[in-house]
Amino acid sequence: MxxxxxxxxxxxxxxxxxxxxxxxxxxxxxxxxxxxxxxxxxxxxxxxxxWDNYAAVFRERPFGRNIANSVLVAGSVVAVSLFLGVTAAFALGRVAFRGRGMLLAAILAVSMFPQVAVLSGLFELIRWLGLYNNLLSLVFSYLIFTLPFTVWVLTTFMREMPRELEEAAMMDGATPWIVLRRVFLPLMGPAMATTGLLAFIAAWNEFLFALTFTLTDEMRTVPVAIALISGASSFELPWGRIMAASVIVTVPLILLVMVFQRRIVAGLMAGAVKG
Amino acid sequence: MVAPAAPGLSGLERERRRAAWLFLLPMVVAVVLVAGWPLGRTIMFSMTDARLDDTAAPAFVGLANYNLLIRDPDWWNAVRNTVVFALVSVTIETLLGLIIALALNERMRGRGLLRAAMLIPWAIPTVVSAQMWGWMLHDQVGVVNEALLALGLIARPLAFTADPDLALWAVVAVDVWKTTPFMALLILAALQLLPDEIYEAAEIDGLGPVGRFFRLTLPLIRPALMVAVIFRALDALRVFDLMYVLTGNSAATASMSVYARQHLVDFQDVGFGSAAATGLFLVIAVATVLLLTLGRVRLGATENGR
Known part of the structure; x- marks a missing residue:
């Protein structure tokens, strides 16, 4: 009983x-x-x-454009972070040199940075580069949170690769660049898929930089567009539209997460717990 | 990591080290450009009277901005909001996360499905979850008010996001919903690494379920738990999106990030805003050191352990 x-x-x-x-x-x-x-x-x-809320979101605002912006920004951020991350991880994970521990600690420290603390410095830099209200400013600034994570996780994976792999290739006279491309890159596939996915989600969801470094509705990314949907007054907020927009941007994300759930949990573990 | 080079390898080894720096260079340059340089500039700006709408060279004003900052009651209010938010939300998330992880650790049908469902709040953008909850917590037509009224728990609808006494708790509630699953999954992963044998031994020794949890499970998952708590706490201290979307610039919930951005962008006061941003940076730096020391977490552990 x-x-x-x-x-x-x-x-x-x-x-x-x-x-x-x-x-x-x-x-x-x-x-x-x-x-x-x-x-x-x-x-x-x-x-x-x-279904008229769904139709209205695309009719009344440049929401299609906002989605395209988010895909473009998040996709580019992932590509750049993975390239910089995997080359750095090769050096950090496979070669013993002085200052390696310090460098890893510094990279970890960057991931603790509050985004607001770099806001005015980044704003100045972005204006100087002429990238204000340009999606490139987001691709650039998002590296501050995708890069430390990517480098850290890929380094842990790189370290676990058996040494014999590269020794054989080195003996054959392969340069480090060839070793990375021919030997490690194929083996790093799963790790790169996981970190890429996590970086994509982080970039897709980012709000503060996107709100600050873009100005016009056409340059907004999805989170900013959804946050700024407003009515004539707070009592007339078009909640049906807001919910429709929310569902549109969340469903693909949820499908992605469901399909890759095991990898995501493993990647989060590598990023947070091993750290 | 690399054994003393065999005689034939030394040339190769030297080449490897040269190559290593070449491989590192692009990443290091990117990190300096996107993090190091802007942080340095922010700290410099904090000692000037720079304004966003004025392109003239800013004048050096020493620590005047900081002097103003520590006299501003709104700043201390933002500090209090942020600290209360971080303490309360991380505590609830850890306790709830533990309970959910322990429940999901039992062998049962549908566990995979439930674990997948846990990832939904984590994957939803913060802005979207703030809007979703803003709608659910609506003071007149929100489903939460409707449910509480129907259950007879409240007499009249509550203005969760507008009432200064409730707004911060509304923000905490949304954060708990969004990040507890993340906590639960990390704890669950740690639980699943524990070997069954220790529990069999405990059963023979006659430890009850409560004793088992406090004497065995908790000490064993403590390292993983501490790291998860530290990461969550540091994340909670820089919170921005949730307050900005759910309650706007309302002073009742403004976090340090909201306060700093408001001065920096809305009031165009780059000098003062940078001082506030630097203040937040210092608070987080101190919190990091404190948490790492108190949590007795050795970040170098993985580095040296291999």
Missing amino acids: RRLAGRVLFALLLAVIALYTVFPFYWAIVSSLKSGSALFTMEMFPAQPA
């Missing part, structure tokens, strides 16, 4: 956990499918789903 009660309580606990994590997103989906005064009802399953 006590066992049964325990099992029922445990099942209840799991149900509460599941409801707590999933309900807010479910409610956003439901709300995005209600239009007009239906939005203010507590209907849990919209009997007649209305």
Whole structure:
């Protein structure tokens, strides 16, 4: 009898956990499918789903453009971070040189930087480079949080590769560059996919730099566009539209995360716990 | 890591080291450009009267900005908000994360599905989760008010995000929702590394489930737990998006990041804003050192351990 009660309580606990994590997103989906005064009802399953919020998001604002901006920025940030990260990880993980520990510690310290602390210095640099209100300013500034993470995780993976691999190639007269490209790059595939994915999500979600370094609606990335959707007054916020936009940008992310969930957890472990 | 070079390898080894620096150079240049230089400039700006709308060369004013900063009650309010937010949210996230991780560590059907569901809040952009919760916590038509009214827990709807007494707790609640799953997954990963044998031994010794948790599980996962807590705490101290979107520039919830950006961008006061930003940087630097010492975490452990 006590066992049964325990099992029922445990099942209840799991149900509460599941409801707590999933309900807010479910409610956003439901709300995005209600239009007009239906939005203010507590209907849990919209009997007649209305899609006009979704159409309106693209009709009333440059939301398609905002999505393209986010894809472009996040994609470029991932490409640049992986290139810089894997070359650096090769040096940090495979070659013993003085100051290596110091360098790794300095890189870790950068990942603790509050973004606000570099805001005015970066703003000056970006204006000087003529990149204000240009997506390149975001590709550049996002390196501050993607790069330390990428270097750190790729270095831990690089270190675990067997030494014999490169010795054989070196004996054959291969240069370090060839060793990296021909020997390590193929083996680093899974690690690079994981770190790339995490960097992509971080860049996709970034808000502070995107809000500060872009000015016009056409240059906004998705988070800024969603944050700045507004109505005539706070009472007239177009909540249906906001929820539709939120669902549009979140569904691909959730699918990505579901497909790669094992890798993501492993990557987070390598980044946070091994650190 | 690299054994003393065999006689034939020394030439190669020297070439390797030269190459290593070449490989490192692009990354180091990028980090200096994007982090080192801007931080240095921010600190320099903090000692000038630079303004965003004025391109004339700024004048050096010494520590005047800092002097103003420590006299500004709004700054101390922002410091208090940030510290309360970080302390409360990280504590709740750790406790809830532990409970969820222990529950998910039991063998059962549907565990994979539940674990996947846990990643949803983590993957959702902070801005989106702030908007979602802003809608759920709406003072007139929000589903949370509706549910609390229906359960008879409140007599009239609460203005969660507008009421100064409630707004900071609303922000904490959203942060807890968004980051507890992350905590739970990290703790779960640590739990799954524990060998079953120690629990079998504990069973023979007659330890109950509570004793097992405090005497065995907790000490064993402590290192992983501490690192997760430290990362979360440092992240919480620089919080910006959540407050900015959920409650705007409201003084009731303004964090140090919100305060600094407001002065820097909205009031165009680069000198004073930079002083506030530098203040935040110092607070985080001190917190990092404190947490690392108190948590007895050796960051060099992996570096030397291999």
